[in-house]
Amino acid sequence: MTRTRFAPSPTGYLHIGGLRTSLFSWLWAKKNQGEFLLRIEDTDLARNSEEAVEAILKAFDWVGMSYDGEAIFQSKRFDLYKKYIDQLLEEGKAYKCYMTKEELDQLREEQKAKGERTRYDGRYRDFTGTPPEGVEPVVRIKAPQEGKISFVDGVKGEFSVDASEVDDFIIARSDGTPTYNFVVAIDDALMGLTDVIRGDDHLYNTPKQIVIYEALGFSVPNFYHVAMINNEQGRKLSKRDGATDVMEYKALGYLPEALLNFLVRLGWSHGDQEIFSVEEMIELFDPKDINKSSSNYNLDKLLWLNAHYIKNKPHDELAELLVDFGVDIRDSDKKDLILNATKERGKTLVELASQINLILNAPSEYNAKNAKRAFKGDAVEILGEFVEMLKGANASTKEEYHAVIESIVDKREIGFGKIGQPLRVSLLGSMTGSGLDEIMAILGTEETIRRVEKAIEFINA
Protein backbone atom coordinates (compact mmCIF):
# COMPACT_ATOMS: atom_id res chain seq x y z
CA MET A 1 0.00 0.00 0.00
CA THR A 2 1.18 3.48 -0.82
CA ARG A 3 1.86 5.51 2.28
CA THR A 4 2.92 9.14 2.22
CA ARG A 5 3.22 11.75 4.91
CA PHE A 6 3.50 15.36 5.81
CA ALA A 7 5.95 16.05 8.61
CA PRO A 8 5.93 19.68 9.68
CA SER A 9 7.72 21.09 12.64
CA PRO A 10 5.23 23.17 14.58
CA THR A 11 6.97 26.48 14.73
CA GLY A 12 4.34 28.63 13.03
CA TYR A 13 1.58 28.68 10.48
CA LEU A 14 1.24 26.34 7.50
CA HIS A 15 3.36 27.77 4.72
CA ILE A 16 2.15 27.84 1.16
CA GLY A 17 5.12 25.71 0.11
CA GLY A 18 4.33 23.18 2.80
CA LEU A 19 0.79 22.97 1.56
CA ARG A 20 2.02 22.21 -1.94
CA THR A 21 4.27 19.32 -0.92
CA SER A 22 1.60 17.93 1.35
CA LEU A 23 -0.93 18.28 -1.47
CA PHE A 24 1.35 16.24 -3.71
CA SER A 25 1.74 13.61 -1.01
CA TRP A 26 -1.96 13.55 -0.28
CA LEU A 27 -2.90 13.22 -3.95
CA TRP A 28 -0.46 10.42 -4.49
CA ALA A 29 -1.82 8.48 -1.52
CA LYS A 30 -5.41 9.05 -2.59
CA LYS A 31 -4.70 8.06 -6.16
CA ASN A 32 -3.30 4.74 -5.01
CA GLN A 33 -5.95 4.20 -2.36
CA GLY A 34 -3.17 4.46 0.14
CA GLU A 35 -2.73 6.44 3.32
CA PHE A 36 -1.58 9.96 4.00
CA LEU A 37 -0.11 10.28 7.47
CA LEU A 38 0.73 13.25 9.63
CA ARG A 39 3.75 13.44 11.86
CA ILE A 40 4.57 16.41 14.01
CA GLU A 41 8.30 16.98 14.30
CA ASP A 42 8.45 18.58 17.69
CA THR A 43 11.76 17.37 19.01
CA ASP A 44 12.99 20.92 19.44
CA LEU A 45 11.12 21.46 22.65
CA ALA A 46 12.04 25.11 22.88
CA ARG A 47 10.70 26.18 19.52
CA ASN A 48 7.48 24.33 18.93
CA SER A 49 4.04 25.22 20.20
CA GLU A 50 0.62 23.71 20.44
CA GLU A 51 -0.94 26.69 18.66
CA ALA A 52 1.23 25.94 15.67
CA VAL A 53 -0.06 22.38 15.53
CA GLU A 54 -3.60 23.69 15.64
CA ALA A 55 -2.88 26.27 12.98
CA ILE A 56 -1.63 23.56 10.66
CA LEU A 57 -4.65 21.35 11.28
CA LYS A 58 -6.96 24.27 10.73
CA ALA A 59 -5.39 25.01 7.37
CA PHE A 60 -5.67 21.36 6.36
CA ASP A 61 -9.27 21.43 7.36
CA TRP A 62 -9.95 24.56 5.32
CA VAL A 63 -8.58 23.10 2.10
CA GLY A 64 -10.31 19.81 2.73
CA MET A 65 -7.30 17.60 3.19
CA SER A 66 -7.33 15.05 5.94
CA TYR A 67 -4.83 12.55 7.22
CA ASP A 68 -5.34 8.92 8.06
CA GLY A 69 -5.07 7.58 11.56
CA GLU A 70 -3.68 9.50 14.50
CA ALA A 71 -1.11 12.23 14.15
CA ILE A 72 2.24 11.11 15.49
CA PHE A 73 4.19 13.39 17.79
CA GLN A 74 7.89 12.80 17.90
CA SER A 75 8.13 14.33 21.34
CA LYS A 76 6.22 11.31 22.67
CA ARG A 77 8.57 8.79 21.13
CA PHE A 78 11.85 9.61 22.84
CA ASP A 79 11.95 6.21 24.55
CA LEU A 80 11.69 4.51 21.20
CA TYR A 81 14.53 6.54 19.72
CA LYS A 82 16.62 5.86 22.81
CA LYS A 83 16.18 2.15 22.26
CA TYR A 84 17.58 2.41 18.75
CA ILE A 85 20.47 4.54 19.88
CA ASP A 86 21.40 1.95 22.48
CA GLN A 87 21.05 -0.78 19.91
CA LEU A 88 23.40 0.92 17.47
CA LEU A 89 25.88 1.60 20.26
CA GLU A 90 25.82 -2.04 21.28
CA GLU A 91 26.24 -3.25 17.74
CA GLY A 92 29.20 -0.96 17.29
CA LYS A 93 27.44 0.96 14.51
CA ALA A 94 27.50 4.13 16.54
CA TYR A 95 29.93 5.50 19.09
CA LYS A 96 30.34 8.12 21.76
CA CYS A 97 32.23 11.22 20.85
CA TYR A 98 33.77 13.38 23.56
CA MET A 99 34.65 16.32 21.42
CA THR A 100 33.43 19.59 22.92
CA LYS A 101 31.53 22.24 21.02
CA GLU A 102 34.55 24.48 21.22
CA GLU A 103 36.77 21.85 19.69
CA LEU A 104 34.24 21.31 16.92
CA ASP A 105 34.06 25.01 16.19
CA GLN A 106 37.79 25.16 15.98
CA LEU A 107 37.92 22.20 13.59
CA ARG A 108 35.36 23.88 11.32
CA GLU A 109 37.32 27.10 11.33
CA GLU A 110 40.39 25.28 10.20
CA GLN A 111 38.56 23.44 7.45
CA LYS A 112 36.93 26.60 6.23
CA ALA A 113 40.27 28.34 6.14
CA LYS A 114 41.51 25.58 3.88
CA GLY A 115 38.46 25.95 1.66
CA GLU A 116 37.10 22.54 2.53
CA ARG A 117 33.60 21.42 3.21
CA THR A 118 33.30 21.22 6.99
CA ARG A 119 32.98 17.78 8.43
CA TYR A 120 33.69 15.82 11.57
CA ASP A 121 37.09 14.18 11.39
CA GLY A 122 36.18 10.88 13.04
CA ARG A 123 38.63 11.22 15.89
CA TYR A 124 36.54 9.17 18.32
CA ARG A 125 35.36 6.63 15.79
CA ASP A 126 37.76 3.97 17.00
CA PHE A 127 38.54 5.47 20.39
CA THR A 128 39.30 2.93 23.10
CA GLY A 129 41.16 5.01 25.66
CA THR A 130 39.91 6.76 28.75
CA PRO A 131 37.36 9.44 27.99
CA PRO A 132 38.19 13.00 29.02
CA GLU A 133 36.75 14.15 32.34
CA GLY A 134 33.67 16.32 32.55
CA VAL A 135 32.53 15.93 28.95
CA GLU A 136 29.07 14.52 28.29
CA PRO A 137 29.48 12.67 25.01
CA VAL A 138 27.28 12.83 21.94
CA VAL A 139 26.52 9.70 19.95
CA ARG A 140 27.66 9.56 16.34
CA ILE A 141 26.72 7.11 13.63
CA LYS A 142 29.47 5.23 11.81
CA ALA A 143 28.89 6.34 8.25
CA PRO A 144 30.57 4.44 5.44
CA GLN A 145 34.02 5.82 4.65
CA GLU A 146 34.35 4.60 1.12
CA GLY A 147 32.22 4.31 -1.96
CA LYS A 148 29.12 6.24 -2.77
CA ILE A 149 25.71 6.64 -1.26
CA SER A 150 23.15 6.64 -4.07
CA PHE A 151 19.45 6.60 -4.56
CA VAL A 152 17.06 7.24 -7.38
CA ASP A 153 15.06 10.36 -6.80
CA GLY A 154 11.64 10.29 -8.40
CA VAL A 155 12.03 13.88 -9.52
CA LYS A 156 15.73 14.56 -9.92
CA GLY A 157 16.74 11.16 -11.17
CA GLU A 158 19.85 9.32 -10.05
CA PHE A 159 21.51 11.07 -7.13
CA SER A 160 24.70 10.01 -5.57
CA VAL A 161 27.22 11.49 -3.18
CA ASP A 162 30.66 10.40 -2.19
CA ALA A 163 30.76 8.66 1.17
CA SER A 164 33.35 11.24 2.17
CA GLU A 165 30.63 13.88 1.91
CA VAL A 166 28.70 12.28 4.73
CA ASP A 167 30.50 12.44 8.04
CA ASP A 168 29.77 10.60 11.25
CA PHE A 169 26.93 12.89 12.13
CA ILE A 170 25.41 13.18 15.57
CA ILE A 171 22.37 11.03 16.29
CA ALA A 172 22.07 11.83 19.99
CA ARG A 173 23.00 15.07 21.70
CA SER A 174 24.96 15.20 24.91
CA ASP A 175 21.70 15.48 26.83
CA GLY A 176 20.60 12.22 25.25
CA THR A 177 17.93 13.62 22.91
CA PRO A 178 17.95 12.32 19.35
CA THR A 179 18.57 14.52 16.32
CA TYR A 180 16.47 15.22 13.26
CA ASN A 181 17.95 12.96 10.60
CA PHE A 182 17.94 10.04 12.99
CA VAL A 183 14.33 10.29 14.07
CA VAL A 184 13.06 11.05 10.58
CA ALA A 185 14.59 7.86 9.23
CA ILE A 186 13.23 5.79 12.10
CA ASP A 187 9.74 7.24 11.90
CA ASP A 188 9.51 7.09 8.14
CA ALA A 189 10.49 3.44 8.33
CA LEU A 190 8.28 2.54 11.27
CA MET A 191 5.29 4.31 9.80
CA GLY A 192 5.70 2.15 6.75
CA LEU A 193 6.11 4.98 4.29
CA THR A 194 6.59 3.95 0.70
CA ASP A 195 6.97 7.40 -0.83
CA VAL A 196 8.50 10.48 0.71
CA ILE A 197 7.67 13.70 -1.15
CA ARG A 198 9.36 16.75 0.33
CA GLY A 199 11.20 19.96 -0.51
CA ASP A 200 14.55 19.65 -2.22
CA ASP A 201 16.18 21.45 0.66
CA HIS A 202 16.19 17.93 2.10
CA LEU A 203 18.18 16.48 -0.77
CA TYR A 204 21.35 16.44 1.28
CA ASN A 205 19.63 14.90 4.28
CA THR A 206 18.66 11.89 2.25
CA PRO A 207 22.08 10.21 2.13
CA LYS A 208 22.34 10.71 5.88
CA GLN A 209 18.97 9.12 6.40
CA ILE A 210 19.93 6.25 4.14
CA VAL A 211 22.91 5.62 6.43
CA ILE A 212 20.44 5.22 9.29
CA TYR A 213 18.11 3.01 7.27
CA GLU A 214 20.98 0.72 6.49
CA ALA A 215 22.42 0.64 9.98
CA LEU A 216 19.01 -0.36 11.30
CA GLY A 217 18.19 -2.72 8.47
CA PHE A 218 15.11 -0.81 7.31
CA SER A 219 14.09 -0.73 3.70
CA VAL A 220 14.51 2.62 1.96
CA PRO A 221 11.38 4.33 0.57
CA ASN A 222 11.10 6.19 -2.72
CA PHE A 223 12.14 9.81 -2.46
CA TYR A 224 10.81 12.71 -4.47
CA HIS A 225 12.47 16.07 -3.95
CA VAL A 226 10.37 18.96 -5.14
CA ALA A 227 12.08 22.23 -5.99
CA MET A 228 11.29 25.27 -3.92
CA ILE A 229 8.87 28.05 -4.67
CA ASN A 230 10.57 31.40 -5.15
CA ASN A 231 9.15 34.87 -5.39
CA GLU A 232 8.45 36.61 -8.65
CA GLN A 233 12.04 37.77 -8.91
CA GLY A 234 13.25 34.22 -8.46
CA ARG A 235 14.45 34.89 -4.94
CA LYS A 236 13.55 33.01 -1.84
CA LEU A 237 9.91 33.47 -0.94
CA SER A 238 9.51 35.65 2.12
CA LYS A 239 6.69 37.38 3.93
CA ARG A 240 7.36 40.54 2.00
CA ASP A 241 6.27 38.79 -1.18
CA GLY A 242 2.68 38.60 -0.01
CA ALA A 243 0.77 35.95 1.85
CA THR A 244 2.77 32.88 2.80
CA ASP A 245 0.37 31.66 5.49
CA VAL A 246 -2.29 29.44 3.95
CA MET A 247 -5.00 30.88 6.17
CA GLU A 248 -4.33 34.37 4.87
CA TYR A 249 -5.81 33.24 1.59
CA LYS A 250 -9.05 32.44 3.31
CA ALA A 251 -9.18 35.92 4.76
CA LEU A 252 -8.36 37.44 1.38
CA GLY A 253 -11.43 35.77 -0.08
CA TYR A 254 -9.92 32.88 -2.00
CA LEU A 255 -11.70 29.57 -2.34
CA PRO A 256 -9.73 26.53 -1.24
CA GLU A 257 -10.38 24.77 -4.54
CA ALA A 258 -8.78 27.70 -6.37
CA LEU A 259 -5.76 27.65 -4.11
CA LEU A 260 -5.28 23.90 -4.54
CA ASN A 261 -5.69 24.18 -8.29
CA PHE A 262 -3.13 26.97 -8.32
CA LEU A 263 -0.65 25.07 -6.20
CA VAL A 264 -0.97 21.78 -8.02
CA ARG A 265 0.06 23.54 -11.24
CA LEU A 266 3.10 25.04 -9.58
CA GLY A 267 5.76 22.50 -10.44
CA TRP A 268 3.41 19.90 -11.82
CA SER A 269 1.45 19.67 -15.03
CA HIS A 270 -0.68 17.36 -17.07
CA GLY A 271 -0.37 18.45 -20.68
CA ASP A 272 -2.19 21.68 -21.34
CA GLN A 273 -4.85 21.26 -18.69
CA GLU A 274 -5.26 24.21 -16.33
CA ILE A 275 -8.44 23.53 -14.42
CA PHE A 276 -8.45 20.56 -12.10
CA SER A 277 -11.12 19.57 -9.67
CA VAL A 278 -9.82 17.73 -6.64
CA GLU A 279 -11.18 14.50 -8.13
CA GLU A 280 -9.26 15.12 -11.34
CA MET A 281 -6.09 15.92 -9.45
CA ILE A 282 -6.37 12.63 -7.63
CA GLU A 283 -6.98 10.79 -10.87
CA LEU A 284 -4.22 12.47 -12.85
CA PHE A 285 -1.47 13.23 -10.36
CA ASP A 286 1.77 11.38 -10.75
CA PRO A 287 5.06 12.47 -9.19
CA LYS A 288 6.86 11.57 -12.40
CA ASP A 289 5.32 14.71 -13.87
CA ILE A 290 6.75 16.97 -11.19
CA ASN A 291 9.09 19.62 -12.56
CA LYS A 292 12.76 19.61 -11.73
CA SER A 293 13.15 23.34 -11.51
CA SER A 294 11.91 25.82 -8.98
CA SER A 295 8.93 27.96 -9.82
CA ASN A 296 8.25 31.59 -9.19
CA TYR A 297 5.26 32.72 -7.25
CA ASN A 298 2.85 34.93 -9.14
CA LEU A 299 -0.71 35.44 -7.98
CA ASP A 300 -2.29 36.47 -11.30
CA LYS A 301 -3.28 32.95 -12.14
CA LEU A 302 -4.65 32.31 -8.68
CA LEU A 303 -6.91 35.30 -9.09
CA TRP A 304 -8.13 34.00 -12.43
CA LEU A 305 -8.77 30.56 -10.99
CA ASN A 306 -10.57 32.05 -8.03
CA ALA A 307 -12.86 34.00 -10.35
CA HIS A 308 -13.51 30.80 -12.24
CA TYR A 309 -14.47 28.88 -9.12
CA ILE A 310 -16.63 31.70 -7.80
CA LYS A 311 -18.56 31.80 -11.06
CA ASN A 312 -19.18 28.08 -10.89
CA LYS A 313 -19.98 27.72 -7.22
CA PRO A 314 -23.55 26.88 -6.19
CA HIS A 315 -25.33 29.93 -4.80
CA ASP A 316 -26.15 28.34 -1.46
CA GLU A 317 -22.49 27.71 -0.84
CA LEU A 318 -21.46 31.17 -1.96
CA ALA A 319 -24.04 32.72 0.34
CA GLU A 320 -22.68 30.67 3.20
CA LEU A 321 -19.10 31.77 2.49
CA LEU A 322 -20.07 35.42 2.19
CA VAL A 323 -21.21 35.57 5.79
CA ASP A 324 -17.58 35.84 6.90
CA PHE A 325 -17.21 38.83 4.62
CA GLY A 326 -20.07 40.78 6.10
CA VAL A 327 -22.84 39.86 3.68
CA ASP A 328 -25.66 37.61 4.79
CA ILE A 329 -28.08 36.77 1.99
CA ARG A 330 -28.62 33.18 3.04
CA ASP A 331 -32.34 33.66 3.67
CA SER A 332 -32.99 36.21 0.98
CA ASP A 333 -35.48 35.26 -1.72
CA LYS A 334 -33.38 37.44 -4.03
CA LYS A 335 -30.25 35.36 -3.48
CA ASP A 336 -30.05 34.07 -7.05
CA LEU A 337 -30.77 37.49 -8.52
CA ILE A 338 -28.09 39.07 -6.38
CA LEU A 339 -25.43 36.51 -7.14
CA ASN A 340 -26.17 36.34 -10.83
CA ALA A 341 -25.83 40.11 -10.98
CA THR A 342 -22.53 40.21 -9.12
CA LYS A 343 -20.55 37.01 -9.21
CA GLU A 344 -18.83 37.76 -12.50
CA ARG A 345 -17.60 41.00 -11.05
CA GLY A 346 -15.83 39.60 -8.01
CA LYS A 347 -12.52 37.82 -8.33
CA THR A 348 -12.43 37.22 -4.60
CA LEU A 349 -15.11 36.89 -1.94
CA VAL A 350 -13.99 40.27 -0.65
CA GLU A 351 -14.72 41.87 -4.01
CA LEU A 352 -17.95 39.95 -4.38
CA ALA A 353 -19.13 41.13 -0.98
CA SER A 354 -18.39 44.71 -1.86
CA GLN A 355 -20.26 44.37 -5.17
CA ILE A 356 -23.27 43.08 -3.30
CA ASN A 357 -23.08 45.80 -0.69
CA LEU A 358 -22.93 48.37 -3.44
CA ILE A 359 -26.39 47.28 -4.55
CA LEU A 360 -27.93 46.52 -1.18
CA ASN A 361 -26.92 49.76 0.50
CA ALA A 362 -28.34 52.97 -0.89
CA PRO A 363 -25.62 55.49 -1.75
CA SER A 364 -25.19 57.88 1.16
CA GLU A 365 -23.62 60.48 -1.06
CA TYR A 366 -22.66 60.95 -4.69
CA ASN A 367 -19.10 61.22 -5.76
CA ALA A 368 -18.70 64.79 -7.07
CA LYS A 369 -17.09 63.70 -10.32
CA ASN A 370 -19.65 61.00 -11.01
CA ALA A 371 -22.53 63.32 -10.20
CA LYS A 372 -21.20 66.01 -12.46
CA ARG A 373 -20.88 63.64 -15.38
CA ALA A 374 -24.08 61.69 -14.93
CA PHE A 375 -26.49 64.35 -13.69
CA LYS A 376 -25.79 66.93 -16.36
CA GLY A 377 -28.17 68.28 -18.98
CA ASP A 378 -31.71 67.03 -18.95
CA ALA A 379 -30.91 64.09 -16.66
CA VAL A 380 -33.35 65.37 -14.03
CA GLU A 381 -36.19 65.42 -16.47
CA ILE A 382 -35.42 61.96 -17.74
CA LEU A 383 -35.17 60.58 -14.24
CA GLY A 384 -38.43 62.24 -13.30
CA GLU A 385 -40.20 60.76 -16.27
CA PHE A 386 -38.66 57.39 -15.53
CA VAL A 387 -40.08 57.46 -12.00
CA GLU A 388 -43.53 58.21 -13.37
CA MET A 389 -43.31 55.35 -15.83
CA LEU A 390 -42.10 52.96 -13.14
CA LYS A 391 -45.06 53.83 -10.96
CA GLY A 392 -47.43 52.66 -13.64
CA ALA A 393 -45.42 49.73 -14.90
CA ASN A 394 -45.80 47.26 -12.07
CA ALA A 395 -42.45 45.74 -13.01
CA SER A 396 -40.74 43.10 -10.92
CA THR A 397 -38.51 41.03 -13.19
CA LYS A 398 -35.32 41.97 -14.89
CA GLU A 399 -37.07 41.82 -18.26
CA GLU A 400 -39.89 44.08 -17.14
CA TYR A 401 -37.48 46.70 -15.82
CA HIS A 402 -35.56 46.47 -19.02
CA ALA A 403 -38.76 47.16 -20.92
CA VAL A 404 -39.38 50.30 -18.88
CA ILE A 405 -35.95 51.64 -19.73
CA GLU A 406 -36.46 50.73 -23.33
CA SER A 407 -39.76 52.51 -23.55
CA ILE A 408 -38.28 55.76 -22.26
CA VAL A 409 -35.39 55.42 -24.70
CA ASP A 410 -37.86 54.95 -27.55
CA LYS A 411 -40.18 57.69 -26.44
CA ARG A 412 -37.52 60.32 -26.05
CA GLU A 413 -35.39 59.00 -28.88
CA ILE A 414 -32.27 59.00 -26.77
CA GLY A 415 -29.37 56.60 -26.41
CA PHE A 416 -29.32 54.07 -23.61
CA GLY A 417 -26.53 55.95 -21.91
CA LYS A 418 -28.67 59.06 -21.54
CA ILE A 419 -30.87 57.31 -19.02
CA GLY A 420 -28.38 54.60 -18.00
CA GLN A 421 -25.70 56.84 -16.55
CA PRO A 422 -27.88 59.03 -14.35
CA LEU A 423 -29.90 56.03 -13.28
CA ARG A 424 -26.81 54.06 -12.36
CA VAL A 425 -25.37 56.84 -10.25
CA SER A 426 -28.78 57.34 -8.63
CA LEU A 427 -29.00 53.69 -7.67
CA LEU A 428 -25.40 52.87 -6.83
CA GLY A 429 -23.51 56.11 -6.54
CA SER A 430 -21.10 54.48 -8.96
CA MET A 431 -20.51 54.76 -12.71
CA THR A 432 -19.85 51.04 -13.04
CA GLY A 433 -21.41 47.85 -11.80
CA SER A 434 -24.08 45.28 -12.50
CA GLY A 435 -26.79 45.58 -15.12
CA LEU A 436 -29.44 48.19 -14.30
CA ASP A 437 -32.34 45.83 -14.92
CA GLU A 438 -30.75 43.30 -12.58
CA ILE A 439 -30.18 45.94 -9.93
CA MET A 440 -33.78 47.11 -10.07
CA ALA A 441 -35.08 43.56 -9.94
CA ILE A 442 -33.14 43.16 -6.72
CA LEU A 443 -34.20 46.48 -5.22
CA GLY A 444 -37.84 46.39 -6.30
CA THR A 445 -39.85 49.31 -7.61
CA GLU A 446 -40.34 51.02 -4.27
CA GLU A 447 -36.66 51.18 -3.36
CA THR A 448 -35.70 52.09 -6.90
CA ILE A 449 -38.05 55.04 -6.87
CA ARG A 450 -36.83 56.09 -3.45
CA ARG A 451 -33.23 56.19 -4.65
CA VAL A 452 -34.04 57.99 -7.88
CA GLU A 453 -36.13 60.60 -6.09
CA LYS A 454 -33.31 61.17 -3.69
CA ALA A 455 -31.02 61.78 -6.62
CA ILE A 456 -33.49 64.20 -8.18
CA GLU A 457 -33.66 66.06 -4.90
CA PHE A 458 -29.86 66.20 -4.85
CA ILE A 459 -29.67 67.56 -8.38
CA ASN A 460 -32.29 70.21 -7.72
CA ALA A 461 -30.63 71.33 -4.52
Added chain:
RNA sequence: GACCCUUUCAUCUAGUGGCCAAGGAUAUUGCGUUUUCAUCGCAAAAACAAAGGUUCAAAUCCUUUAGGGGUCGCCA
Protein backbone atom coordinates in the same frame (compact mmCIF):
# COMPACT_ATOMS: atom_id res chain seq x y z
C1' G B 1 34.61 29.20 0.07
C1' A B 2 33.35 23.83 -1.03
C1' C B 3 29.73 20.51 -2.84
C1' C B 4 24.96 19.67 -5.14
C1' C B 5 20.39 20.94 -7.87
C1' U B 6 18.40 23.96 -11.70
C1' U B 7 17.78 27.32 -16.39
C1' U B 8 11.71 27.35 -22.68
C1' C B 9 7.56 33.96 -23.62
C1' A B 10 6.78 38.92 -17.83
C1' U B 11 4.69 34.34 -14.91
C1' C B 12 2.98 28.93 -14.68
C1' U B 13 4.14 25.36 -18.21
C1' A B 14 3.98 21.48 -22.99
C1' G B 15 8.19 19.48 -25.14
C1' U B 16 12.76 13.23 -23.80
C1' G B 17 17.10 13.96 -31.69
C1' G B 18 13.28 15.01 -37.05
C1' C B 19 5.77 15.96 -35.85
C1' C B 20 8.94 22.86 -33.20
C1' A B 21 10.66 28.81 -38.25
C1' A B 22 8.44 25.94 -30.31
C1' G B 23 2.08 24.60 -28.25
C1' G B 24 -1.40 25.97 -24.01
C1' A B 25 -2.75 29.15 -19.75
C1' U B 26 -2.37 33.78 -16.94
C1' A B 27 -0.98 38.77 -17.29
C1' U B 28 -0.52 42.74 -21.25
C1' U B 29 -2.47 45.27 -25.84
C1' G B 30 -6.26 45.71 -29.68
C1' C B 31 -11.13 44.48 -31.70
C1' G B 32 -16.14 42.63 -30.94
C1' U B 33 -20.43 41.82 -27.47
C1' U B 34 -22.45 45.11 -23.26
C1' U B 35 -26.25 51.54 -21.29
C1' U B 36 -21.29 51.15 -17.87
C1' C B 37 -17.87 47.89 -15.49
C1' A B 38 -17.09 42.88 -15.49
C1' U B 39 -17.92 38.26 -17.99
C1' C B 40 -17.48 36.17 -22.71
C1' G B 41 -15.51 35.69 -27.93
C1' C B 42 -11.63 36.82 -31.46
C1' A B 43 -6.78 38.62 -32.48
C1' A B 44 -1.76 40.50 -31.51
C1' A B 45 2.77 40.75 -29.10
C1' A B 46 5.96 37.61 -26.37
C1' A B 47 10.75 32.42 -24.95
C1' C B 48 14.66 27.51 -25.95
C1' A B 49 20.50 31.81 -20.57
C1' A B 50 25.46 32.26 -23.58
C1' A B 51 29.42 30.01 -26.22
C1' G B 52 31.54 25.76 -28.14
C1' G B 53 30.97 20.72 -29.72
C1' U B 54 28.44 15.64 -31.35
C1' U B 55 24.89 14.62 -35.53
C1' C B 56 22.37 14.49 -42.11
C1' A B 57 19.29 16.81 -38.12
C1' A B 58 19.50 19.63 -31.27
C1' A B 59 14.97 23.18 -27.03
C1' U B 60 16.09 17.92 -26.52
C1' C B 61 22.97 14.68 -25.99
C1' C B 62 28.22 16.49 -24.20
C1' U B 63 31.64 20.57 -22.33
C1' U B 64 32.53 25.35 -20.45
C1' U B 65 30.69 29.99 -18.70
C1' A B 66 26.82 32.86 -16.47
C1' G B 67 22.17 33.49 -13.53
C1' G B 68 18.97 31.40 -9.65
C1' G B 69 18.32 27.98 -5.61
C1' G B 70 20.01 24.53 -1.83
C1' U B 71 23.43 22.21 1.72
C1' C B 72 27.75 22.45 4.68
C1' G B 73 24.52 22.79 13.20
C1' C B 74 24.63 18.96 19.69
C1' C B 75 17.88 23.51 14.13
C1' A B 76 14.20 20.96 11.83
